[in-house]
Amino acid sequence: MSQLVIQNDMTNVFSNNDSALSAIAAFASQSSTLDGQDHHAQHTAAAQNVYVHTSSPNTGDPAVTTHSPYTPGPPFEYQMPQEKMVLPVNDYPGDYGFEIYFGEKTPSAPKNAQYTHSSILNKLFVKMNVTCPIHFKCNVPPPQGCIIKATPIFKRAQHIKDIVTRCPNHKITDTGTPNHIPVNHLIRVEMPTGRHNVQYNYGADGRESVSVLYENPQVGTEYSTVLFKFMCLSSCVGGINRRPLMLVFTFENMEGQVLGRRAVEMRVCSCPGRDRAQEEKRVMRRDTLTHGQCKREEQNCDIPEIRERNTETVVSPVSSLLGKRRRQNGDPESEEYFLKIRGREKYDILKRVKEALDLMEYVAPRQQELYRIHEREEGNRLVRQIATRFLKREHDQHLNKGTILQSKLINNNSSGGGHSSNFKF
Helix, strand or coil: CHHHHHHHHHHHHCCCHHHHHHHHHHHHHHHHHHHHHHHHHHHHHHHHHHHHHHHCCCCCCCCCCCCCCCCCCCCCCCCCCCCCCCCCCCCECCCCCEEEECCCCCCCCCCCCCEEEECCCCEEEECCCCCEEEEEEECCCCCCCCEEEEEEEECCHHHCCCCCCCCHHHHHHCCCCCCCCCCCCCEEEECCCCHHHEEEEECCCCCEEEEEECCCCCCCCCCEEEEEEECCCCCCCCCCCCCCEEEEEEEECCCCCEEEEEEEEEEECCCHHHHHHHHHHHHHHHHHHHHHHHHHHHHCCCCCCCCCCCCCCCEEECHHHCCHHHHHHCCHHHCCEEECCCCHHHHHHHHHHHHHHHHHCCCCHHHHHHHHHHHHHHHHHHHHHHHHHHHHHHHHHHHHHHHHHHHHHHHHHHHCCCCCCCCCC
16 A cells, blocks of 8 residues: 555656756755865865864874864964965065165175175075075064065066976976975075974965074074075076076064065076176166266266277276266276277277276186296297297308308418418407
């Protein structure tokens, strides 16, 4: 009897096939939506519990299971700061007077320098995979738990959204990287206190950065020092690819609020001293020409230049065209001169001499010394050759003179009838 009732009910339910199929489809769609939302909520809760677990001070104790991802944990109240696609690069000391220091200012740097900072360009030149100390301080004591985050970005507007990362070649060949350091990060931090105060981050847009816990300066010191390493060259194809870089340091509290910011240009190269000298010279020459053009327009005066017309030769310093920084330097070697030359041939000769002198500045001192020794030896050899030829010619002339005198003596004796000759040797 019960089987007959069930069959009758099923017959009534599926009597209208279209309405039944529509109801089943709607029910299935609603169920899958609810399941997906439930699964997403569970996954989010698990991720929050894991974050609390990793940030808990008891994670090192295996016996503590209070914050395990498989047990209920405290509510997740920390709000991650919203990442910006365009990171500000303006200097902002903030209420705590956040400052950055690269060491004493120097007018130049040796070619074998591992790192150097140009105060004229506000640019850091550093070798790849060498330790570069950078100093930080706050004029007002900050709250506990503040961090310094270093983020590399591209300087130009067309590349500002691109992520700065290492090139594939250096990532593949880097086999000695510790497990806690991502191999694709450009910046690394060497902390003598261990790796627990350093954290390598990925922003919401994939931007790479490294954070280090800010420590107050030691007794008797003014700054807190952090040791950085840069693991790829600015010229590497597939990575930075010769695009200008900027290094942004942000001073943040535990909630992710920015308390201060400092930005500096950066170039990772194989010869920091040489590249700094070249860029400073290029910028100062550009400023000189720009300033000189303005002076010509104001005073309606002509600046001595190299021209092909026939004029008298005049050498004049262009100190009046130099900026305040150049004029206050007082170094005659850094002062520029313009030379007017009459005649194209003289101009070409002096141009080659000038190019040779400029190239000598890029030759290592050891190579210059070897070149001078070689030239000295060559000069001595030429002097010996010339002296040998001169002495040989003098000797030959004396021999010829003696032969001539002897022949005259013989002739006189034969013509004089045996009289004695007055010739003496």
